[in-house]
Amino acid sequence: MADLGKWKWLALGAVALAALVLPQIVTSSFAVDIFIRILLFSFIGVAWNLMGGYAKQLSLGHAAYFGLGAYTSTIMQIDFGISPWIGMVTGGIVAALASLPIGWLCFRLRGPYFTIATIATAQALMLIFLKFRDFAWGAEGTTIPNLGSAPLMLQFETKASYYYVVLGLLALALLITWRIERSWMGYYLVAIGEDEDAAEAVGVNAPRIKRDIYMISAFLTALAGTFYVQYIYFIDPATAFSFNISIEAALVSIVGGIGTLWGPVIGTVVLETTSTLLQSWLGSSTGGIQLTVYSLILTAIILWRPTGLMGLFNEAWQRHLGRKPARMRTSP
Amino acid sequence: MLETVVQAVINGLLIGGIYALVSIGVTLIFGVVKIVNFAQGEFVMIGMYISYFLATYFGVDPIVSLVVSMPVLFVIGVLIQHFLIRRVLGPNDMPQIFLTFALSLLLLNLALLLFTANYRTVHTSYSDEAFHFGGLYVPEAKLIAFVVAMCLSGALWAFLHTTDLGKAMRAAAQNRDVATLMGINPNRVFCVAFGAALALAGAAGSLLMPFYSAYPFVGQVFVLMAFVAVVLGTLGNVLGALVASLMMGVAESLGIQFVGADSGLIVVFAMLLLTLAFRPQGLGGGRMR
8 A cells, every 4th residue: 555655654754753842842841741651651552562462462460560670770770879771671681581480370371361360460579579678678669869860870850851761662662563563473473362273273383472472572561660660769569560550551552452553652642631631620630530431431442443543543544545444454 | 276277267268258259250250151250349349338328328237238239230230241241242352351341440440439448337236246166266247148158159059050041051151052052042141140140249248248348449359369269260160169269268367377467468379370380270170060
């Protein structure tokens, strides 16, 4: 589709340009804070989507890797004075390694019970970090020393700098997804997602592919963990291993379009904007209202448009071109 | 020492009876409808609030209010199956998992909005009473809950094995297509299974009320136990879920007694991980019993 291809690249350029100049135009720290949240959860969503979207291994335990990344870099920084940039990559490696035994256990179950097992492993990790205060400050957590302007220690004076860091992370995750989507691995992932037994029958080494994609997904999610605690200068088990992280990772992908490159980004923009509007309407954040609305949106998407907003856009685009709406490749 | 162990085992068995009601519901839905109901815990929560409000405003005893909470939740279950779950039954996991998950999020957060996060308790005349046998003691409220829970589990088992509808359910659990060919209406069977499972969750809520607080997140405690018990007792196996729930109650109680007050969940996760590592097919057999 040459016509679509040209438009795609133009649109991509426009989006990239807009993303680059956005914090220069809108400078209120409230707004930039929201942009950072959107980029961060898009990034986590894209990381989740690699495994949850393409291979349909529906994890609700990605907080495990978010937390491991956050704790690895914080422990390295506070106890050993090592820069969180190095800690971030180390955290990613720790998370990728941790995904091996966790995956070994959880992949023994399929479908919904895989999901439950991932919830349990993330909760178990949170309990471990709550219990063992010797190396990780227990339930109280710790504040991360504010060094002012220290780019080498992943600390900046302006929010805009944090914005560019997380924008870079998101770009990296999108690039990885784009490369994988086009490689043999992408096709194997979709085959596993469609029907694991059939994929194995035609020679796809499903356990190996699932293991590899879980490692990549865990690695990326851990980078988000480091970024987040550096951004808020605080860490405790309830923040780092919050179940809400796991929920949001899955939710933004499903609402935006599961198993699509841009789905998680679109899902995050819609959900976070909704949540911000709700909060400004209702004044302070009324407990429960945000997740109530999220769950209604999720229900609506599942019942009426399981391909998510990307599916909706795709159909609208096809109709615009005067074609019969085609089914998306990754129908759920 | 021995007395402490026996006391811990008794406490575990008593709470295990409540876990059993929740896990039998989960396993019944999984066995018949072939989905996992992530919202099962929230229906325990609803059962608790029904009993709480009946007790507070009408003075109804929480155990008696079972006759309200069970039918109400049965009807809710039938409606949910007929209008929501039915639309996502198919080969794909994603809509099924996230529909019931969305339901769980919705009910939990609605409860938070409507009832706030406050703990609510009902005090009955027997809440503080206990039977004493030598050095051992059995709290009256928990014993009543356990006995009623076992009776309800037995009633469900008898229903599945003696009535036509129950047999149709087991047939649909074994092979949906063949059951349909034999003239069983799958949607009707699914509605009854979902309703019955929710009625059990509602019963668990009412039975808990005399000795447990109601709050929006309360269901999470029980649903986690239920999921582990259902894996441990083999997916879809009612008897397995019952035995596994009692085991989990005892394991948790022993953990609290001998490891520390906050180690209950650690024991639960350890059991899940050990099961997955060494016996992922669970302790029971494959068929629905």
